[in-house]
Amino acid sequence: MVYDVIIIGGGPAGLSAGLYAGRGMLKTLLIEKAQYGGQAATTNEIDNYPGAVLDETGPSLIEKMYKQAERFGVVFTSDTIKDVELEGDVKIIKGEKEKYKAKTVIIATGAFPRQLGCEGEEEFIGKGVSYCATCDAAFFEELEVYIVGGGDSAVQEGLFIARFARKITFIQNLPELTAAKSLQEKVFNDPKFNFVYNSVVEELYGEDGLLDTIVIKDGVTGLQTEFNADKDDGTFGLFVFIGLVPHTKIFEDIIEMDRGYIITDENMRTNIQGVYAVGDCRSKPLRQVVTAAADGAIAAMDAERYLID
Numbered sequence: 001m002v003y004d005v006i007i008i009g010g011g012p013a014g015l016s017a018g019l020y021a022g023r024g025m026l027k028t029l030l031i032e033k034a035q036y037g038g039q040a041a042t043t044n045e046i047d048n049y050p051g052a053v054l055d056e057t058g059p060s061l062i063e064k065m066y067k068q069a070e071r072f073g074v075v076f077t078s079d080t081i082k083d084v085e086l087e088g089d090v091k092i093i094k095g096e097k098e099k100y101k102a103k104t105v106i107i108a109t110g111a112f113p114r115q116l117g118c119e120g121e122e123e124f125i126g127k128g129v130s131y132c133a134t135c136d137a138a139f140f141e142e143l144e145v146y147i148v149g150g151g152d153s154a155v156q157e158g159l160f161i162a163r164f165a166r167k168i169t170f171i172q173n174l175p176e177l178t179a180a181k182s183l184q185e186k187v188f189n190d191p192k193f194n195f196v197y198n199s200v201v202e203e204l205y206g207e208d209g210l211l212d213t214i215v216i217k218d219g220v221t222g223l224q225t226e227f228n229a230d231k232d233d234g235t236f237g238l239f240v241f242i243g244l245v246p247h248t249k250i251f252e253d254i255i256e257m258d259r260g261y262i263i264t265d266e267n268m269r270t271n272i273q274g275v276y277a278v279g280d281c282r283s284k285p286l287r288q289v290v291t292a293a294a295d296g297a298i299a300a301m302d303a304e305r306y307l308i309d
């Protein structure tokens, strides 16, 4: 079976590409290695996607996108793509489970959260350290939470975590938050939130397999400070929102990139004929659901024209 289009990645960009390709009557296969929705499925607060009103969450929006693509005949499969052969008219996509073939490929592999890289981080993932508020905030009901970061995602997720946590402290490496002013206002006006600026996390440790200590360093004074868990709590949460790393390693040395992000033209074409890149994995100025969805639509429409020519 040679598909017209194979889409690698089932986040907003891939699902939107699927919708447009399916609606264009192209034989379309979408391959996802984990959960549909990618990063968007990990947030509870999506209030800037047009039409997403107050009670819209990442998972609820994604469920609609998935059903819409499915309605137009997109075939979905679960596999992790490990290797690709993209030159030539028929592209070969090699997964852990199977080999797939298509005339065009849309890369929608997105990005994943950047880690702190400090001592103790790996050891306490899932035992205090988290990168996903929707997944883990409820575990910290009535506990203290530290959030590393100060951009839109950090503040937005902090507002969600505040539904559960007793007290929240932002640890930001810059002298101020960089989130949108409207978001900043919300945390500055709520006494639950505290702020530590110019500081980075140096080390994490704890006893009995639970995180209970953070060591931070002030980048201006060089002073180290230790935050310990409240004695009655015994632990606290540490959520990390400090940017992204693109999921593009398998395309290295094959497709042109800029610091790991795939370079495309305005039609989402890469340097290889019939191969497109969409969403957060490509070099672009704004990484959001709305731009991911737009990229997917543009690529699928261009793939349709490419297949006719």
Ligand SMILES: Cc1cc2nc3c(=O)[nH]c(=O)nc-3n(C[C@H](O)[C@H](O)[C@H](O)COP(=O)(O)OP(=O)(O)OC[C@H]3O[C@@H](n4cnc5c(N)ncnc54)[C@H](O)[C@@H]3O)c2cc1C
Residues within 6 Å of the ligand: 008, 009, 010, 011, 012, 013, 014, 031, 032, 033, 034, 035, 036, 037, 038, 039, 040, 041, 042, 043, 045, 046, 047, 048, 049, 079, 080, 081, 082, 108, 109, 110, 111, 112, 133, 153, 156, 157, 247, 278, 279, 280, 281, 287, 288, 289, 290, 292
């Ligand atoms: C905490 C958080 C909050 C956010 N809040 C908002 C918000 O409020 N509004 C907004 O507009 N945006 C928000 N964003 C950003 C938004 O989620 C992303 O811009 C969007 O999800 C990008 O979509 P994408 O499809 O390009 O990539 P992703 O969402 O990253 O999806 C990529 C998919 O590809 C899959 N994949 C990767 N590699 C492979 C492989 N080798 N084989 C098979 N599958 C693969 C992944 O598993 C993933 O499901 C937020 C992001 C985060 C992390």
